[in-house]
Amino acid sequence: xxxxxxxxxxxxxxxxxxxxxxxxxxxxxxxxxxxxxxxxxxxxxxxxxxxxxxxxxxxxxxxxxxxxxxxxxxxxxxxxxxxxxxxxxxxxxxxxxxxxxxxxxxxxxxxxxxxxxxxxxxxxxxxxxxxxxxxxxxxxxxxxxxxxxxxxxxxxxxxxxxxxxxxxxxxxxxxxxxxxxxxxxxxxxxxxxxxxxxxxxxxxxxxxxxxxxxxxxxxxxxxxxxxxxx
Numbered sequence: 623x624x625x626x627x628x629x630x631x632x633x634x635x636x637x638x639x640x641x642x643x644x645x646x647x648x649x650x651x652x653x654x655x656x657x658x659x660x661x662x663x664x665x666x667x668x669x670x671x672x673x674x675x676x677x678x679x680x681x682x683x684x685x686x687x688x689x690x691x692x693x694x695x696x697x698x699x700x701x702x703x704x705x706x707x708x709x710x711x712x713x714x715x716x717x718x719x720x721x722x723x724x725x726x727x728x729x730x731x732x733x734x735x736x737x738x739x740x741x742x743x744x745x746x747x748x749x750x751x752x753x754x755x756x757x758x759x760x761x762x763x764x765x766x767x768x769x770x771x772x773x774x775x776x777x778x779x780x781x782x783x784x785x786x787x788x789x790x791x792x793x794x795x796x797x798x799x800x801x802x803x804x805x806x807x808x809x810x811x812x813x814x815x816x817x818x819x820x821x822x823x824x825x826x827x828x829x830x831x832x833x834x835x836x837x838x839x840x841x842x843x844x845x846x847x848x849x850x851x852x
Contacts, residue, residue, distance in 0.1 A: 636663050636664060636687075636689070637661055637662060637663055637664070638662045638663065638664050638665075638666065641662035641666070641668065642659075642660070642661065642662050645660045645662060645668065646659050646660055649670070650672070651670045651671075651672065651673075651674050651675055651676060651701070652675075652676045652678065653675060653676065653677050653678065654678040655678060655679055655680065657682075658678035658679070658680065658681060658682055658709070659678070659682045659683075660676065660678065660682070660683050660685065661682055661683065661684045661685060661687075662685055662686070663684065663685060663686035663687055663689065663697070663717075664686070664689065665686060665689060665693075665694055665695060665696045665697065665717070666685045666686035666696065666697040666698075666699070667696050667697065667698050667699070668685075668698075668699045668700075669698075669699070669700040669701070670699075670700075670701045671701055671702050671703050671704075671705065673703050673704050674701035674702065674703070674704065674705040674706070674723070675705075675706050675707070676701070676706075676707045676709065677706065677707070677708045677709060678709050679708065679709055679710050680709065680710050680711055680712075681709060681710070681711045681712035681713065681733065682712055682713075683709060683712075683713045683715070684712075684713065684714045684715065685697055685699060685715050686715065686716075686717050686719075687714055687715065687716050687717065688716045688717060688738075689716075689717040690717070693717065695717045695718040695738070696717075696718070697715060697716075697717055697718060697719050697720070698719075698720040698721070698722070699720075699721050700721070700722045700723070701723045702723065702724045702725045702727075703725045703726070704725060704726045705723035705724060705725065705726070705727050705728075705729075705744075706723070706727075706728045706729070707721075707723055707728075707729045707730075707731070708728065708729070708730040708731070709731055710730065710731065710732050711731065711732035711733030711734070711752060712733045713731055713733070713734055713735070713736075714734075714735040714736070715735075715736045715740070716735075716736060716737050716738045716740075717738055718738040718739055719736050719737075719738060719739070719740045719741070720740070720741045720742070720743075721742045721744075722741075722742070722743045722744070723744045724743070724744060724745045727744045727745050727746055727747065727748075727764075728744070728746075728747045728748075729742070729744045729747075729748050729750075730747070730748070730749045730750070731749075731750040731754075732750060732751050732752035732753070732754070732788070733752050733753055733754070734750050734753070734754035734755070734756065735754075735755055735756065736756040736760070737756060737757050737758045737760070737794075738758055738759075739758045739759035739760070740756050740758075740759070740760045740761075740762075741760070741761045741762070742761075742762045743761075743762070743763050743764075743765070743767075744764055745763075745764055745765035745767070745781045746764045746765065746781035746782065746783055746800075747764065747783040747784075748762060748764050748783070748784045748785075748786075749783070749784070749785045749786065750786050751785075751786060751787045751788035751789075751790070751806065752788045752789070753788055753789045753790075754786055754788075754789075754790050754791075754792075755790075755791045755792070756792050757791075757792060757793045757794040757796070757812075758794045758795070759794055759795045759796075760792050760794070760795075760796050760797075760798075761796070761797045761798065762784060762786075762797075762798045763784070763797075763798065763799055763800055764781055764782060764783060764784045764800045764801070765781040765782075765800055766779045766799075766800060779800075781800060782800045782801030783801065784798060784799075784800060784801065784802055784803075785802075785803040785804070786798070786803075786804045787803065787804060787805050787806035787808075787822070788806045788807075789806050789807045790804050790805075790806065790807070790808050790809075790810075791808075791809045791810070792804075792810045793809065793810060793811050793812050794812045794813075795812050795813050795814075796810050796812070796813075796814050796815075796816065797814075797815045797816065798816045799815065799816060799817045802816050802817065802818060802819055802820070803819045803820070804816060804819075804820040805819070805820050805821050805822030805823065805824065806822045806823070807822055807823040808820050808821075808822065808823060808824045808825070808826065809824075809825045809826070810826045811825065811826060811827040811828075813828070814826055814827060814828055
């Protein structure tokens, strides 16, 4: 009991309580189920259009966690007109992450974590499955944001849904471009640009993809730290 009280004290000492109270109890854009909350850690910046909606169906969003003591690094959440974030699992976004859900776009997420430097910009629809781990400096786009035209002046790069299936780990400095699906159980190594679909249980490094045979009831990676075995 003492341990639990100490843990809760540490969490709430890091939370901007004014924002916490407003977004959980007064903001009409946040629609919560029981025991689901938007935890607004200090230095998080939130801009919600009055027509936008966050549906907290399951789990809590932790926005701006693990900030260094004395740091003023900000975490950003911006949702434009009619934007939606459908939350179906816990979400932990470390300091200096950014989520931007644009007009009429939908972000749908299961349980996921995002390390510092992660940027998710949703112009159409982005879906993150269950148990997604995003390392440092991950960029996920479902749009090129500016038009590319053919010789007849017709746009050829329409926005296209991005889907990241269950149990995927994007390690660090990974960019995911519009229209791709990353299959379940996959690992994307550092400094990789994903511009085409990735098969389930694959390891991707640069332009090379290696298929990994899945083991029954096991994924191909773990959240356990490597240095615990040193």
